[in-house]
Amino acid sequence: MELPSNYNSKEVEDKIYQLWEKSGFFAPEAHQPRAGNPNRNKTFCIIMPPTNANGNLHAGHALVMTIEDIMTRYKRMRGYKTLWLPGLDHAGFETQVVYEKKLEKEGKSRFKMAPEELYKEITGFTNENKKNITNQVKKMGASCDWSREQFTLDKNIIKIVYNTFEKLYKDNLIYRGKKIINWCTKHQTSLSDLETADVEKQDKFYYLKYGPFTIATARPETKFGDKYVVMHPKDKRYSDYTDGQKIDLEWINGPITATVIKDEAIDMDFGTGVMTITPWHDAVDFGIAERHNLEKEQIIDFYGKLLPIAGEFSGMKITEARPLIIDKLQAKGLVEKIEENYKHVVKTCYKCGSLIEPQIKEQWFLKMSAQGGSASGGKSLAKPAIDAIKSGKIKFIPEHYKKIALHWLNNIIDWNISRQIVWGIPIPAKTCEKCNEIFIDVEDKITSCKKCGGNLIKETDTFDTWFSSGQWPYAVLDYPKGKDFKTFYPTDIMETGGDLIFFWVSRMIMFSLYNTGKIPFKIVYLHGLVMDAKGQKMSKSKGNVINPLDLTDKFGTDALRIGLVVGNTPGTSLPLDENKIKAYRNFATKIWNASRFVLMNLEGYNENAKIAFTANDKKILGEFKKITKEITKEMDGLKFYVASEKIYHYFWHTFCDKIIEDYKKGGVSQQLLITILAESLKILHPFMPFITEEIYQQLPIKGKKDCLMIESWPVE
């Protein structure tokens, strides 16, 4: 019984993963802990954040897979009925963006394709990626139950999403409204507020004469239709003007009649304290217009070009038109001054960086009031979520995310869930051409208006991808009647990136409480961002992206896994340094060689013989037991960064440096050596599953299991 002199991670990993898959022990039903195990009637469940099926596994995924696998393997060994449920995400907008880039490279455009054709192509693209990403997840050693794998576009998921939509509509929490939304002119879709990124920009700031007033703006191209001039009701400088007063004045394309509006939204200290409003293309202005019932007019079309209202500038792109408009205003003597370096914040599309052009558009919205009960006129989505978090029913790790989540939920605004992209779940609604009556048609059966008999127009918008993934925890467990739902819900831990706290985590909490009446998970464990070795954010443009699969190739998956975990506290970003992974590759080699040494010294050893430890053995075992208890405590406290460091330290500097050396001098018994090795491998297993399993398979121990994966943890 001897191990080869070198550990070949590549060969071993594939072989061992196959062994696990064949064993069937990834499924919770298969694993039967011994009769007396105190945890055997308890369950443990993690739902894997569905991986985007639009590319390759990145460093962040590697961390997710590692942490969740550690949690899963640990609980499985403790005897819990353990389920880690894997999934894949169609990732609506994100995938569409990736695919559009691909089309662009090929000189094609999605706008010249029929929607059905585009959908078919992206389906093919996604299917390829699904296989690819699944293999990469396996490469990380994930012990998830593949027989339960789910995809966000599976029929059963869509059905649940549709039912929720219908229920929300009946509860008056969904409405169709013509409101101002974030429009990405490049991708031709609206976006939620979370899908925009604020960017600081330097622009010219123009002071323009508007009748008796001077108004300041960075966007003169939106000003064509401005016919309301707004000031604060308490501004003494303008007390001569009254609300509703009409003023004739000369403007860009000729004389107009302006109306004075008094509104408290105006900051008296900013600019001149007076502004004109463009309700169609500015959220603040939209708000003012709504409050005062003012007319709204579209100036810029959905491609970012000026409409006929701009007269001679009609059809021009706004960026081209801006200087020309200023030239004209200057010629008319309407430009008072121009500030050169005006710093302000603009919204951009978080994916492509294009400037967001606010537009008014009819969209589907989800009501998101933080108030509950009758005060809000019915049910509230946010209120129960706030209560669950406040009361500690849902715990955050690290804790300070609790405040962040609550702050967002307390200030939540209605959520635009419509997207004008094909890659997503279609919104199951129809509108009557004649009377505008809306029908939610989950089964796609309604053919004419039930009210007036008119023709129905089928909705072409799709759902924001987070509308469906926000229902993931109960949808994948086959809510409401499924056996898994009854067994594993609420789940135990939601482990994901801190950047998803609003996008995903908060929405899962709201949807789950709304639908099931229960929280979706007890603990939210948020890991930090994986950075490059220098602590810089990885990005393709910087060229500092580290491919985790290169590291597994070079140093083995086990080395990458433990390297990602040791010293990595949740919530703080972690620099991924190849040298660190290399150091843990050395540790893997150490484990291998120590095991080789033990196996080479088995002469005369019989695992079935009666155990007779010496006094010194017992002392060492006592110390080991103490360490084991400490590690178990850290594991239960989800402090994997401490637990992994402790077992690392014990194995190398106590077991190898002291105990094995002692053995050479005859100080400890053969039995002790093999006992400590076997027990250490169990503790190391969640962190470094491949190498520990490979060695375990060769170990002569009493009552050996099919695999180390289902061995009992040293502390029950």
Place this chain on the structure above:
RNA sequence: GGACGAUUAGCUCAGUUGGUAGAGCAUCUCAUUUACACUGAGAGGGUCACAGGUUCGAGUCCUGUAUCGUCCACCA
């Protein structure tokens, strides 16, 4: 404009109810073919960002300041 986090050895980071500072990597010295050189034994290296306060005692608790980072926000 708000909120949150960070600041500890050259580098990356731990430090769980307050009790004379820890790990890995790096550096230096020594050992020399050992299960393992992807090795062993040892060493050097820190006013714990700064200023106050509470305490017998503060890296840890409180207040303030600075720098960095992140998130949120409808100043045209």
